Amino acid sequence: MRDVLLGTHPQLRRPLALTALTCVLMGCCILAMQAVAAAGLADARPVHWWSLASGCWVLGCFVLIRSGLTQHWRDPAFTLVQIGGAIASNALAYVIAGQGRGIVPPMLALVMIFCVFGLTPRQIKGLLAYAVALYVLAIAATQRQPRHAPDTMLTLVYLFIIVMVLMASTRLTLYIHGMRQRLQRQKGELADALAQIRALATRDELTGLPNRRYAQEALRLKLLRAQRGGQPVQLAVLDLDFFKHINDLHGHVAGDQVLRHFAATVQAGIRAEDILARWGGEEFILLLDNTTAPEAAALLERVRQAVQAMSVTLGDGALLRTTVSLGAAEQQAGDTPQTLFERADGALYAAKTAGRNRLAWAADTAPQPSKPAYGLSAASPPVDVAPAPIAARAPR
Numbered sequence: 001m002r003d004v005l006l007g008t009h010p011q012l013r014r015p016l017a018l019t020a021l022t023c024v025l026m027g028c029c030i031l032a033m034q035a036v037a038a039a040g041l042a043d044a045r046p047v048h049w050w051s052l053a054s055g056c057w058v059l060g061c062f063v064l065i066r067s068g069l070t071q072h073w074r075d076p077a078f079t080l081v082q083i084g085g086a087i088a089s090n091a092l093a094y095v096i097a098g099q100g101r102g103i104v105p106p107m108l109a110l111v112m113i114f115c116v117f118g119l120t121p122r123q124i125k126g127l128l129a130y131a132v133a134l135y136v137l138a139i140a141a142t143q144r145q146p147r148h149a150p151d152t153m154l155t156l157v158y159l160f161i162i163v164m165v166l167m168a169s170t171r172l173t174l175y176i177h178g179m180r181q182r183l184q185r186q187k188g189e190l191a192d193a194l195a196q197i198r199a200l201a202t203r204d205e206l207t208g209l210p211n212r213r214y215a216q217e218a219l220r221l222k223l224l225r226a227q228r229g230g231q232p233v234q235l236a237v238l239d240l241d242f243f244k245h246i247n248d249l250h251g252h253v254a255g256d257q258v259l260r261h262f263a264a265t266v267q268a269g270i271r272a273e274d275i276l277a278r279w280g281g282e283e284f285i286l287l288l289d290n291t292t293a294p295e296a297a298a299l300l301e302r303v304r305q306a307v308q309a310m311s312v313t314l315g316d317g318a319l320l321r322t323t324v325s326l327g328a329a330e331q332q333a334g335d336t337p338q339t340l341f342e343r344a345d346g347a348l349y350a351a352k353t354a355g356r357n358r359l360a361w362a363a364d365t366a367p368q369p370s371k372p373a374y375g376l377s378a379a380s381p382p383v384d385v386a387p388a389p390i391a392a393r394a395p396r
């Protein structure tokens, strides 16, 4: 029943719930007015017409929203119009309620509760002025009635109560509106803080790359996916050569600059779905899925060459060059993140001991004929132990 009334469109749920509640409250007001007429306190004929018009108004609003026609309006519940109509209906009830007028102020209080939902402070204040004007007109109309005209004292009491109801409900509505705004702002700030914490927990501050924690989780998930039928994962460990010398010769700031430059260079040479992460210090990992070992070998070789070609201009104008050694392994059946990493790390050790600035594959996964322990890539340069990174003056 609830689903039939409120519909299934999430955007309409709130306006429909609000209008359904207005229908219930208007139903209560209609019953109260009918009771007043039945007790002979008011003329029955205008009360019946008023009941019919008020009932049609709220049901019409409900049907309009439920039909989805208002779905793309700025306020699908057209709250201002609904409340404006309810206030007009209430002021009319005051005119026709005869001796039963005393029920009108509580009915008005019920209507005003809805100002809380979705109205801006300006709209709320405008509604207050509109309501006061309507009640002044209603009170003036009652004075002209031949029957049921209240005496002046009673009229003043009604006016006082109505103004009090309007003022109190406006004050309360503005207060709740302010509270909702504050809550909304705090919710936004909390979401921002959470996003920042999440970024801090998974990003390396220096290079902006995913950090080790993120990489470990990504590796675990990618291995799981591959075990469920995907292509095996290729994992490479990248380690800058003689990085300690850069720090020793040029200082940590220069070292940091090289790390950032290196990260950007490698990132620029890989696909968006590949994951380059900082594992720690000057060591990085590169996770490639949906890639065969020969494809990975070609990509890693391009990365090696890009790093070799890269130069970093230091603050004093000096040009700094460096190289990288890479160890790679392809996922094997039964591999865990630990075993796959160990094999890639073993291959990296082989690349380092073979002279650095080269790519080596773990022997069991080497994409081309490999050596017994670790297969050095055919594309690797001749063994040539590079000394400290070359630092040269930038040409002026």
Ligand SMILES: Nc1nc2c(ncn2[C@@H]2O[C@H](COP(=O)(O)OP(=O)(O)OP(=O)(O)O)[C@@H](O)[C@H]2O)c(=O)[nH]1
Binding pocket: 206, 239, 240, 241, 242, 243, 244, 245, 247, 251, 252, 253, 254, 255, 256, 259, 280, 281, 282, 352, 356
């Ligand atoms: N500037 C800077 N240096 C770092 C950072 N993290 C680690 N290091 C330095 O990286 C250096 C790593 O040195 P080693 O492990 O000896 O490696 P290496 O000098 O690159 O030698 P090989 O790997 O054998 O070629 C150390 O001097 C660390 O202090 C960092 O965030 N910034």
